Amino acid sequence: MAPFDYHMTFPRGYNHPSLKEQRILAKHNQTDKDVQINALKRYLKTEKKDLIKLIHYAKLFKVDHELRSYLEVLI
Template sequence: MSNKQHILRLGKEQNGVITSKMVTDLGYSRKALSQLEDEKLIFRVERGIYVMASNYVDHYLIIQQRLPQGIFSHETALYLLGYTESAPEIIHMTFPRGFNTSRAKKVQVQPIIASNELTTGITSIERSNHAAIKVYEIERTLIDLLKSKYKADKELLMSALKQYIRSDACNIAKLNDYARLFKLEAKIQPYLEILL
């Protein structure tokens, strides 16, 4: 089996995404990627990231590959977690302090810089072809939408909260724990009083 065939097999195993790092880690030359691109078997998404022509590649998976430090958050997390049916017009991701936001903006991602607790509440969800992406769990997402520096759509927030409270996943204690952690107890209580 040739290097190019090995790389294509790797791409199939990686849900249609191939990175130059994966190729060099296997000891292959990056020249094989250029040859595969010339043959139109793969397409370059960004420097060092390619997708296979024969695969459907999930947009969110590509973004996660391009911005591995980011966690899908806010309205985007609501959508990915199934708490709203409409795909977000703007994709939101949360990044650590010091992240170069121009990289995110280049791929049409609205970056949010975490002031603290970046890693608290991260979960992964399975997308197409069993690929996983990082997203904040629903309780963290609902509380993040209440932060004053973030202007959330109140109707969307109320709808998501209603759906959450009616769901089997509802855990008011956990929601309140996040509210305490981010000092937003006073903001969540009026919503809970209406909905409970």
């Protein structure tokens, strides 16, 4: 199953370059990590889990190192 593809549209002149920089450089807060870990725990409990596919998508999004560290603890 492929991840969803999100698109955003903005009124003309609204998409200012400094807005992009702030979004890219923003750090994840603890709530984000809690949500991610909770979602991963729920996924690991499902019968349809596919760890090979999960790791494949993690590599595509360049979060495989972080995912592997979570999996080492949770499995």
